[in-house]
Amino acid sequence: MTDPSCFALHRPELEDSLLRGEQKLRALLNGSARPVAAGQTLIRAGERHDYVYRLVSGWACRTRVIADGRDQFILVFLPGDLLAVKSLFVKWHTDDVKVLSDAVVQQIDFDTLHKAHSDVDVANRCMWQVVEEERRLHSWVFSLGQGSAEERLAFLLLELRGRLTLSGVIERNVVAYEMPLTQVQLADHLGITSVHVNRVLRLFRDAGIVDVRDGEVVILNLRELTRRAYPLLDVYERSTPEYVSPEFRGMQG
Amino acid sequence: MTDPSCFALHRPELEDSLLRGEQKLRALLNGSARPVAAGQTLIRAGERHDYVYRLVSGWACRTRVIADGRDQFILVFLPGDLLAVKSLFVKWHTDDVKVLSDAVVQQIDFDTLHKAHSDVDVANRCMWQVVEEERRLHSWVFSLGQGSAEERLAFLLLELRGRLTLSGVIERNVVAYEMPLTQVQLADHLGITSVHVNRVLRLFRDAGIVDVRDGEVVILNLRELTRRAYPLLDVYERSTPEYVSPEFRGMQG
DNA sequence: GTTTACGCTTAACCTAGGTTAGCAATGGCC
DNA sequence: GGCCATTGCTAACCTAGGTTAAGCGTAAAC
Numbered sequence: 044m045t046d047p048s049c050f051a052l053h054r055p056e057l058e059d060s061l062l063r064g065e066q067k068l069r070a071l072l073n074g075s076a077r078p079v080a081a082g083q084t085l086i087r088a089g090e091r092h093d094y095v096y097r098l099v100s101g102w103a104c105r106t107r108v109i110a111d112g113r114d115q116f117i118l119v120f121l122p123g124d125l126l127a128v129k130s131l132f133v134k135w136h137t138d139d140v141k142v143l144s145d146a147v148v149q150q151i152d153f154d155t156l157h158k159a160h161s162d163v164d165v166a167n168r169c170m171w172q173v174v175e176e177e178r179r180l181h182s183w184v185f186s187l188g189q190g191s192a193e194e195r196l197a198f199l200l201l202e203l204r205g206r207l208t209l210s211g212v213i214e215r216n217v218v219a220y221e222m223p224l225t226q227v228q229l230a231d232h233l234g235i236t237s238v239h240v241n242r243v244l245r246l247f248r249d250a251g252i253v254d255v256r257d258g259e260v261v262i263l264n265l266r267e268l269t270r271r272a273y274p275l276l277d278v279y280e281r282s283t284p285e286y287v288s289p290e291f292r293g294m295q296g
Numbered sequence: 297m298t299d300p301s302c303f304a305l306h307r308p309e310l311e312d313s314l315l316r317g318e319q320k321l322r323a324l325l326n327g328s329a330r331p332v333a334a335g336q337t338l339i340r341a342g343e344r345h346d347y348v349y350r351l352v353s354g355w356a357c358r359t360r361v362i363a364d365g366r367d368q369f370i371l372v373f374l375p376g377d378l379l380a381v382k383s384l385f386v387k388w389h390t391d392d393v394k395v396l397s398d399a400v401v402q403q404i405d406f407d408t409l410h411k412a413h414s415d416v417d418v419a420n421r422c423m424w425q426v427v428e429e430e431r432r433l434h435s436w437v438f439s440l441g442q443g444s445a446e447e448r449l450a451f452l453l454l455e456l457r458g459r460l461t462l463s464g465v466i467e468r469n470v471v472a473y474e475m476p477l478t479q480v481q482l483a484d485h486l487g488i489t490s491v492h493v494n495r496v497l498r499l500f501r502d503a504g505i506v507d508v509r510d511g512e513v514v515i516l517n518l519r520e521l522t523r524r525a526y527p528l529l530d531v532y533e534r535s536t537p538e539y540v541s542p543e544f545r546g547m548q549g
Numbered sequence: 550g551t552t553t554a555c556g557c558t559t560a561a562c563c564t565a566g567g568t569t570a571g572c573a574a575t576g577g578c579c
Numbered sequence: 580g581g582c583c584a585t586t587g588c589t590a591a592c593c594t595a596g597g598t599t600a601a602g603c604g605t606a607a608a609c
Contacts, residue, residue: 234441
């Protein structure tokens with residue numbers, strides 16, 4: 044959120060409002076920071092929930108687990124993201140929100156945010172978070188429905204880099220970043236098994252495309268990684284420098 | 297939208313606001329109704345778009361098509377739904393919106409709705425549409441990532457019935473409803489091939505569970521259909537009478 | 550009244566990815 | 580030190596669903 048271009052998809056008319064909303068929210072969240080240990084569940088599906096959070100550092104995810112053990116990460120949250128904005132609108136959430144690495148979160152209770160929500164700037168900033176999540180969900184639905192395991196993994200690694208860049212966690216154009224997900228967790232997000240995650244990672248490593256190891260992603264050939272992910276990128280990502288290697292900017296296909 | 301309980305997941309504090317917002321939106325949309333022929337594309341990905349729509353009758357979908365022919369229906373819209381609320385926030389959409397059967401839509405341009413959006417009730421009603429879509433997207437991500445073809449198809453047929461009931465298109469507890477999707481279109485939504493859709497439909501028909509034919513769904517055994525879909529239902533749907541057969545209300549697992 | 554197009558159906562065959570099962574390396578923890 | 584849990588890795592085997600191709604019915608188009 045250090046880079047205003049993180050709002051790049053929006054309408055110019057709204058940019059100022061979103062930035063003001065961001066400032067106002069920061070003021071409201073200020074002082075409430077607290078650490079959360081890796082593995083903690085912040086929100087449990089089906090339980091009444093009256094807080095909205097900002098993830099200051101660390102990674103989190105929205106995940107759905109069912110009785111027979113199937114588990115799907117629905118969204119991954121990175122530093123700067125607002126978590127559970129929907130708390131403003133729903134009695135309870137339909138999925139768990141879990142912290143994936145040691146993290147720091149700020150929080151705000153329903154009543155306070157509800158009052159603030161009558162401020163147009165704050166309402167816009169909240170709506171923006173939901174709209175942006177929906178964009179990512181669209182891509183993810185397409186990926187799970189139509190993408191191969193290779194495409195999905197390439198897409199995920201590229202998308203994480205793009206989001207970390209836009210939110211200012213990593214510098215523009217870096218090719219290595221910390222990524223705390225285990226292979227099992229990657230599998231739960233990608234909708235494949237951890238055995239197959241391992242196969243694809245080895246393939247990518249052998250092909251000199253990307254090396255994922257010890258909680259770090261090292262991109263060896265950004266052009267090739269982009270090429271493999273490209274079918275799954277949406278028109279926004281395809282035209283945004285933070286997501287794709289230069290050769291592919293705005294390309295069709 | 298004839299049934300206020302369509303807002304069942306929300307907070308009681310907001311129910312009145314949502315209903316007021318609905319009335320205000322209706323007033324704004326009034327008079328703009330126009331027919332749209334089946335197959336028409338209402339919104340094209342990547343093009344500037346300045347309208348928000350209400351689907352008065354007929355079915356529509358948000359879909360992403362890529363160059364190699366892969367096509368995924370991301371969301372299906374039913375009568376009463378607002379389409380493209382995100383137009384308020386994004387310069388262009390990342391996916392097409394296509395009308396699936398002869399339909400009637402009302403529309404409102406960006407400037408008018410933007411002014412109305414400063415009204416809290418209207419803003420809430422718009423946010424609600426996006427939040428509800430996100431809930432469905434969560435379930436769909438889980439389904440595509442973890443569900444078998446049988447589970448997904450059962451889930452879809454059950455969900456469509458539930459939504460049609462909540463929005464007042466069909467009566468409570470009916471077991472047959474019109475469903476204009478072809479097997480190819482079902483396949484595009486479910487993330488499988490039309491050949492496999494056909495296989496599963498035959499299986500369901502032979503097992504006396506549900507008969508899908510000639511643009512109509514006839515549920516022969518609601519209990520069994522619910523059982524097959526159950527793993528994919530979210531906690532909201534599991535506890536809502538419109539979605540599940542009585543025996544399963546609120547069941548875990 | 551033939552042609553074209555579309556949707557449904559089925560069969561035969563194939564492959565991406567799942568399943569099961571080990572083994573090795575690491576790192577608390579007592 | 581030994582113990583246990585977690586993560587990564589790999590091999591052997593299996594299956595859900597994909598692919599290809601064909602036939603059938605209906606209906607609009609000429």
